[in-house]
Amino acid sequence: MAENKSRAELKQAKKKTKKKAGSTKSLFKKVIIAFLILGIIGMLVGGITFFALVKDAPPIDEALLKDPVSSKLLDKDGNKFAEIGVEKRTHVQYQEIPKLMENAILAVEDIRFYDHYGVDLRRLVGAVIANFQEGFGAEGASTLTQQVVKLSFLTPDKTVERKVQEQWLAIQLEQKYTKEQIFEMYANKIYLSSIPSYGQVYGVASAAEAYYGKKLNELEIHEAAMIAGMPQSPNRYNPFDHPEDAEKRRNIVITLMAKHGFITEAEAEAAKAVPVASTLVQTQKDPQPYDAFIDQVLKEVIELGDIDVSTAGLEIHTTLDPAAQTYVEQALNTNDIIEYPNEEFQAGVALINTQTGEIQAIGGGRNSTVARGFNYATAINRQPGSTIKPVIDYGPAIEHLQWSTYHQIVDEPYTYSEGQPIKNHDNKFKGQMSIRQALADSRNIPALKTFQEVGSERAGEFASTLGIRVGDVFESHSIGGFNGVSPLELAGAFSAFGNQGIYNKPHAVTKVVFMDGSEVVLKPKPVTAMKESTAFMVTDIMRSVVTSGTGRSANISGLPVVGKTGTTNFPADVKKKYNIKNGGVNDIWFAGYTPLYTAAIWTGYDTPEKGYILSPDEKAIAKQLFKEIIQKVSEGKETGEFVKPNSVVQVAVEKGSNPPKLPSEFTPDDLIVKEYFIKGTEPKEVSEKYRKLDVPSELIAAYDEETNQVTLRWKYPDDQREGILFDVQYSVDEGPFELLETVGELGLIVQNPIPEAIYRFRVIAYREADPENRSDPADIEIQIPALSLEDELDLIPGEDDEEVEPDPEESEENEGETGDGNGNDGSGGNGNGGSGNNGNN
Template identity: 25%
Template sequence: MKLLKRFLQFAFVCTLLGVLTLISLYYYVKSDIPSVEVLKDVQLQTPMQVFTRDGKLINQFGEKRRIPVRLQDVPEPMRNAFLATEDNRFYDHFGIDPIGIVRSALVLITTGQKKQGASTLTMQLARNFFLTREKAYIRKVKEIFIALHIEQLLTKDEIFELYLNKIELGNRAFGIGAAAQVYYGRTLSELTLPEMAMIAGLPKAPSALNPIRNPERAKSRRNVVLGRMLAEKYITQAEYNAATQAPITAKFHGAEIELYAPYISEMVRAYMVERYGTDKAYNSGMRVYTSVESEVQLAAQHALVDNLHAYDMRHGFRGPEAIYWNAQSESPLSHGGIVSRLRKVNEIGSLKAAVVLSITEQSAEVLLKSGEQITLTWPGLSWARQYISETRQSLPPKTTADILAPGMQVFVRKQDNLWMLSQLPQASSALVSLDPNDGRVKAIVGGYSFELSQYNRATQAKRQVGSNIKPFIYSSALEQGYTLATIINDAPINHWDKSVGVAWRPKNSPEVYNGPIRIRRALAQSKNVVSVRLIKGVGINTAADHLLKFGFQDADINRSESLALGSAALTPIEMARGMATFANGGHLIEPYFIDKITDSFGTELGSAVPLIVCDEQQLEEQPERCAPQIISEQNAFLIADALHSAIWGGGSWKHKTGWSGTGWRGQWLKRRDLAGKTGTTNDSVDTWFTGFNRNVLTTVWVGFDDASKSLGRAAYNANLGKNQLVGAEAGAISAQPAWINFMREALKDEPLAPIEPPPGLISTRIDLKTGLLSRKNDHTSRFEYFEQGTAPTKYVLDTDSSTPFDNSAPLPTHEELF
């Protein structure tokens, strides 16, 4: 009894000393222990992801790769792998594992080395959130106290879920969701047992045990994990045997980008940083769903790129990028030597770097950067006459030797399953497509290559708009009492400008003058002199003020007669927004490119609330949701209908009175619901095409980034046969083909959506020559729309169709007419 008493006294003293030691340690480190209350509402550093409207990943931004997962979504073998390897008594202890601590202490006493840390999952979570990996006793003490606190705040499942999402697993992957994607390019549910075991073995040393850098060490560690799972009876012997024999299949997988659309993703990044700040934007795991649809956006990118290559090919081949050897005097490089040099060449977009190995009369053998050898046949070479200048090309080549020689490093691209000689386009372009009913950006492309230039020409490049301004000028004229039947003289102007002492002689392009002409046809055929006469008749300031209604900035509107010809400078998205007014019945919409924002688990944080085109009931119930009406519905329809004639023309070809509008190539789409307008500035520096139906409006701009450089002209290439675009570059030649190719895809499955005439209009038959009422029902007349009260009241005389004016429209002065 005496011995027992002494033992109990000794035990009591030791316990007391232990408690006192723990209390002393607690107060010693108390000031350094962080509050773990944040774990109740933890925000893991998760990258921001950007998606299309239909859920395709466009891009992600952030330093750490993390894909948060719920514990219930983690496969059971993955959970068991971590428990068996890291802390098999996790669900039984209170944050620290006494058995593990004793085992670690024995190892330390017997070896003198800290080989085992005795860290539970809770302690590892404490270290990952609040401490470092430094092997120090004081850190271990802090780790224990923090772990005890965590166990009081959170459930075991909450701790385990945080651990699995927080743990570092190498290659910038944090958490098991990101590791599955980085190493195997799959989701957790798609992983095999050996792959799960591989990931579960990484926390011990993410770099040293990395299966990409050290596959053998990683395999050994994986088998240790499988052994622990077998020992704990999580897997059978047969499963263990099969898993340990599985090969190492891990390789690096970048973010699973499903649609590369860098211009829209950069717009999102800039917006999110401005709104939320850099840290929250990049690390809070927000998912941003843009307004663009993947197929429509991809069609826009292809249309723009293909159109720039088509322009580039019209103007000739500028020669090789480099010459690796002179075929006349030097020995060719080996295939290995060629590939080695090609690896240093930056490939842009669809362009592939290649070196010419040999040529025949009308073909060439080339070696690609990948080591693949391909043949360029004559259809892929015959375009390549020599570039002389933007306005001159050499005679068409007759043989391959006129174009290429062995040793030349060039670019090639595949188009319609044909390998073609190519080159990096020097011209630039932008495309914006909107839903005119609410401003949703359906597609947007800011240039040929974001890698070459992050400058977004769709939103940042203010360029002169040329004749794309005319619908707005004509809209102003309609507000002042003009009609689509009003006759204006299409004749040369010779106006003396006292301020500069020279005559201003605006000209039509082409220089064709029709004399007295109806406004509908003048707009459809983009008659410059008629536009000038209209702005003079309306008044420059009146017209300019009218343009400001469409959201344009006063600083961009040149208040002079040149405004009638497009001297205003606008961005493509500003042009699209303004032109949408004619498609939607006179409303000014606000373009938007973000549909909604969610957190990493899909909870919605915000969504777009766009201004919409409202009917009378909506306007009464929710006026704050309605886009403002800036011009009358009748005015908008009349301009849209005149622009329909820009594509479909008028008159009678049978009776030799037929005429085409400047956008006649839009007929290739075989849709009667389309309207559009070309635009070309002086010397073909800027070219535009804007076209639309009721639901889709698209603007395309083409030009050089250097605003002093002309797009030039292209001569006929006898090698290419029919359907070439030749002559001076213009909106119909440079920009409209991209619009056509895009709209073909954007409208592929869409029903016709014509712009219907609104109430307040009348339709009456007029004489085509005079604009007066007509009783005839033949090729000399047509039905025309008028706002009520503006239709002519006189009939043309059957014997005299020479009177060019009606008595309801403002009469041009003698100077304006002649």
């Protein structure tokens, strides 16, 4: 029975197993069907999405592939002033491109170029792996065909739509043209940066000429690799500007050439050993008008991405003011406006709109003989000297510490935190002063003290927000002891003070319109860099620089001009090496602004070998340039005024009070200054330093019969005597008071008073520096006794008395005066009173 049951159970188990197996097969079939359905749906959705993305792709235009379309540059009013791309190019046919050059390009850009159909799926995966294994940039994801499409038809924006369109057009391009034709297009289209001596470089043949002065077939391995590696980031890998980055990139290309068998390992090592700059040359082309401004335009457009400006057919809207640019170039390149000392003297000028940051004109340098040569307005990296003090010292102090324009600081012997002495430009110390005076006189010690109170972190942040590259901030930054600043950067920083604290990055391009009608707006977004109160108060302090400080010669009558001077000195070892005379300096700056325009000027020499600034006339050129340019561009324009915000109050302060105090009614007028305070921080306490003067005390009048004179004496507190004078007045027989004499002593002798007259004497104290602040009077009365007969007879002239001849030069007004025989003045001609001599007490 048990055995039968076991068999039954076994049969039942087998039935269940079969049923389970059938169920599993059914589930698997359902999963497969589901995946097939999802796949079909995915393909349909993908196809629909793909065609939706490519439906707006531009057509393949043969003219755009073969003939470059120049880009037009428009000024601020929409008028064309330049065209980029109309110059002759060095075009090469495919058969003229040496295999070395072709192999270098293929190794780094598209090793499977001759194997794919425009889009290389294997290369997409390979690029990711290569970037991990050999470093970022070893291989790109786009094929050469895709790059030709991107350079010819598409905008640089990196979107999924554009990437899909790029791949779609690349497939079409491969169907229409041979591989050799496409390679030829690429080799002639690529942008390869620009160099001052040549201009913009397009295509491998032009690059061979511009960088090495060679024909394409004369290039060596390291040179071909250098050119092949540049298209990924042309400006970053420019060997003139960034030799270290360029050499790293070149060596990556050489490594890839060896990896793919185009050169041997030995050839690769030999090529890597050649310094990147060893065979570079400088060739020249003729310069064109406005080249310094165009140079800035191209920099800004290139930042958009991989754009070949000379072939992209762009419409570039710029901020150029042609009249201002012309005047700036005239001011730099002739002696009609400024008298320059020699041909080597250089200058850089940046003129921008204070309210918008739009670059109106750029003076890139003097006497340039090359197309878009070195730009002294945008490319220099010089120490800014004292022009940086508003940016890194006083601006942050007002912003973060709520200092007033009156804030007191002591100019005294001082050292940096590490103990090194700091000096002022005149090697003198002026004691306690306001930050207004400290900046106007460009005192270094108050600047360092201000920086120390602000702190390096806040000072650095404040400067960085204004576009100044400061890096790690040290105490030497407080007086401009750091590299580096360009006139354009400095102008941008200063303009924020004149624009209520709003910083607009200086820019030359407002928008770029592409051939397909799309456009990119390039106006930078405004940044609130500081409070309105800070901007206004720093501005007002800098007004003193041009009205009473170191920048007086930059002041312009009728315009609200402010600014700051700056000077940098040579290190001691440089002075010794080049035998630089005392007073010789390295750089002279001036930066300033009105509500409408901001300009920053640098002047100096390239190197000490070429010269240095020494004479007063040379030192004044930066200020003269600023004055002439701002005056010219402001003609006929409504400049406006700097508007005080409600957060700022102007308060009269007693000069020298610390902390600040309000003047009293007795404070001398010349010791009252008006300064600005952030509302709520203004002084409330009234100064008592110049209170109403005390009345002279213990006034006595004593008559001496023997000498017939009255002696007046009084007292005054010793601690208040400094600078005090006393008016002594008299009245005879109740007549009006008249001034007898003004003395600085505490007494007076009145000689020969009128007998029997009643004299009233009055003594009033006042401060010599402030005659209006007078004490109440101290009065005393005395009656002069009658003279005896003997005394009266002594007054009658006798025959023994010697006559005194009158002085023929004495004026008629003094005819009534006589002497007393002792060299003292006698009584007045009308007999109403006598003058006296100072007492000796």
